[in-house]
Amino acid sequence: xRNPLSDTIVTIPPSGxxxxxxxxxxxKDAISLGVGEPxxxxxxxxxxxxxYSLEKGRTFYTSNTGLKELKMEICRYLKRRFxxxxxxxxxxxxxxxxxxxxxxxxxxxxxxxxxxxxxxxSYVSYTPCTILAGGVPxxxxxxxxxxxxxxxxxxxxxxxxxxxxLILPFPNNPTGSIMEPGDLAEIAKVVEERxxxxxxxxxxxxxxxxxxxxxIAVFPxxxxxxxxxxxxxxxxxxxxxxxxxxxxxxxxxxxMLKIHQFAILCAPTTSQYAAVEALRNGDPDVNHMRExxxxxxxxxxxxxxxxxxxCYEPQGxxxxxxxxxxxxxxxxxxxxxxxxxxxxxxxxxxxxxDCGEGYLRLSYAYSLEDLKRALERIERFIKRLDGKE
Amino acid sequence: xxEKILAIIEKNSRIDLADLAAxxxxxxxxxxxxxxxxxxxxxxxxxxxxINWDKTxxxxxxxxxxxxxxxxxGMGFEKLAERIYQYSEVNSMYLMSGAYDFTVILEGKxxxxxxxxxxxxxxxxxxxxxxxxxxxxxxxxxxxTVMCExxxxxxxxxxx
Numbered sequence: 001x002r003n004p005l006s007d008t009i010v011t012i013p014p015s016g017x018x019x020x021x022x023x024x025x026x027x028k029d030a031i032s033l034g035v036g037e038p039x040x041x042x043x044x045x046x047x048x049x050x051x052y053s054l055e056k057g058r059t060f061y062t063s064n065t066g067l068k069e070l071k072m073e074i075c076r077y078l079k080r081r082f083x084x085x086x087x088x089x090x091x092x093x094x095x096x097x098x099x100x101x102x103x104x105x106x107x108x109x110x111x112x113x114x115x116x117x118x119x120x121x122s123y124v125s126y127t128p129c130t131i132l133a134g135g136v137p138x139x140x141x142x143x144x145x146x147x148x149x150x151x152x153x154x155x156x157x158x159x160x161x162x163x164x165x166l167i168l169p170f171p172n173n174p175t176g177s178i179m180e181p182g183d184l185a186e187i188a189k190v191v192e193e194r195x196x197x198x199x200x201x202x203x204x205x206x207x208x209x210x211x212x213x214x215x216i217a218v219f220p221x222x223x224x225x226x227x228x229x230x231x232x233x234x235x236x237x238x239x240x241x242x243x244x245x246x247x248x249x250x251x252x253x254x255x256m257l258k259i260h261q262f263a264i265l266c267a268p269t270t271s272q273y274a275a276v277e278a279l280r281n282g283d284p285d286v287n288h289m290r291e292x293x294x295x296x297x298x299x300x301x302x303x304x305x306x307x308x309x310x311c312y313e314p315q316g317x318x319x320x321x322x323x324x325x326x327x328x329x330x331x332x333x334x335x336x337x338x339x340x341x342x343x344x345x346x347x348x349x350x351x352x353x354d355c356g357e358g359y360l361r362l363s364y365a366y367s368l369e370d371l372k373r374a375l376e377r378i379e380r381f382i383k384r385l386d387g388k389e
Numbered sequence: 390x391x392e393k394i395l396a397i398i399e400k401n402s403r404i405d406l407a408d409l410a411a412x413x414x415x416x417x418x419x420x421x422x423x424x425x426x427x428x429x430x431x432x433x434x435x436x437x438x439x440i441n442w443d444k445t446x447x448x449x450x451x452x453x454x455x456x457x458x459x460x461x462x463g464m465g466f467e468k469l470a471e472r473i474y475q476y477s478e479v480n481s482m483y484l485m486s487g488a489y490d491f492t493v494i495l496e497g498k499x500x501x502x503x504x505x506x507x508x509x510x511x512x513x514x515x516x517x518x519x520x521x522x523x524x525x526x527x528x529x530x531x532x533x534t535v536m537c538e539x540x541x542x543x544x545x546x547x548x549x
Binding site: 015017020021024025030032034035036037039123124125173291295296298299302303345347351368370372 | 393396397404408411412413414542544545546547548549
């Protein structure tokens with residue numbers, strides 16, 4: 001038999017997270033700080049709208065781009081929260097989670113050999129999606145000394161004549177870093193000068209703790225060059241509903257729509273009806289969840305520092321990214337040892353790029369009780385490593 | 390800081406002071422002072438326990454009573470209310486807008502005990518016009534807390 005497989009996909013390694021997941025799921029008594037999704041249930045009024053839409057028999061396809069009502073609400077929301085204007089009829093596409101939007105944006109924009117700048121540590125899908133779209137991933141290694149922000153210098157270093165797209169993954173999973181307006185202004189200038197395009201993954205935009213999120217699309221000349229990606233998973237605790245969206249200039253969106261209509265047809269109808277309710281009446285829920293995350297963030301950073309783990313103070317998302325370099329172990333060794341000895345699951349920083357070496361990702365999408373239980377074990381572990389016990 | 394403290398301890402009054410301070414990013418002393426002040430000012434009026442009595446062997450009957458009154462000259466709702474809420478059987482009491490004046494929530498050991506209180510004490514007060522008693526059959530949710538088993542965390546242990 002001939003080899004049935006594509007060489008491209010075979011050469012892509014599976015997600016580093018996946019590998020760790022397989023080890024952890026073998027352990028019955030492990031407690032985890034490893035999830036990348038909210039611990040809150042989707043607010044009831046949103047779930048109820050989903051149920052109501054099913055009761056009314058709204059079980060058909062929607063238009064390829066999504067429900068008109070939803071697209072209009074998305075535009076109102078983006079204007080209200082981030083002061084950026086999109087035309088609902090030509091510049092918005094409702095997708096199956098932000099992750100579909102990342103994939104189809106890259107596929108719509110890349111020609112073979114085009115380089116995509118990917119700041120890391122970051123979410124796991126940018127590199128494989130770039131490769132699948134025929135592009136060449138070029139990694140920008142973000143550093144703790146820059147608070148894991150993308151600086152102009154780091155960007156300029158990696159630009160070549162082949163560079164076409166810059167991914168902006170902020171607020172960032174796994175570091176919790178954000179980009180403030182001043183940081184973005186610098187990036188915008190370079191993007192303009194070097195004639196680049198941006199895919200801005202803003203899925204954590206509602207979870208910032210030192211002022212509101214700013215999107216690069218508001219800077220002069222940037223909307224024309226940006227695919228803005230957002231969704232409902234993190235802000236409204238709707239991960240399982242699989243719903244996100246992309247906003248982009250009509251020229252780009254039209255091509256993204258072609259891929260979407262052939263591959264997906266349309267995003268889930270029930271989720272779209274629920275999302276309309278989320279955008280119309282979900283602000284209090286978002287505020288409530290943000291406040292809860294912020295409190296746990298403060299709690300967790302203090303607890304980690306108190307036990308002698310160096311920890312940059314994250315300003316967004318729901319992760320902390322402590323530095324474990326002083327223990328002279330790789331992230332994976334540390335995480336495995338912690339799992340074996342104390343049954344606590346965290347994610348090695350290297351799952352998010354090689355430059356995540358020396359760091360761990362801990363999620364605070366957990367109740368205070370869960371956090372305390374895990375912290376007790378981590379503290380015991382560290383004391384043992386330090387030879388204090 | 391006050392509202393934030395209250396929002397947390399309203400749900401969990403037994404939280405450690407150290408944890409509470411860490412959640413708020415404040416010092417323990419500052420939080421302790423604020424709580425002490427709020428206790429003095431009667432903003433914090435007590436630290437009670439939410440109990441699902443249905444799961445105990447203790448028999449309890451709870452009734453919600455709608456009370457209509459005629460306010461007397463020189464005696465507004467406050468005074469009338471006081472004459473009712475002073476009874477230890479009264480668990481909570483509210484002044485209402487709308488079709489009646491007070492909601493009185495009573496707790497008794499038996500239905501007869503509650504009935505006796507209503508017919509002998511409450512209904513006979515000379516400014517009480519009428520009462521309507523509703524017995525509570527089951528408590529589903531109280532103080533924002535659902536009174537059944539806590540659901541397990543069903544998320545996968547590791548996700549990107």
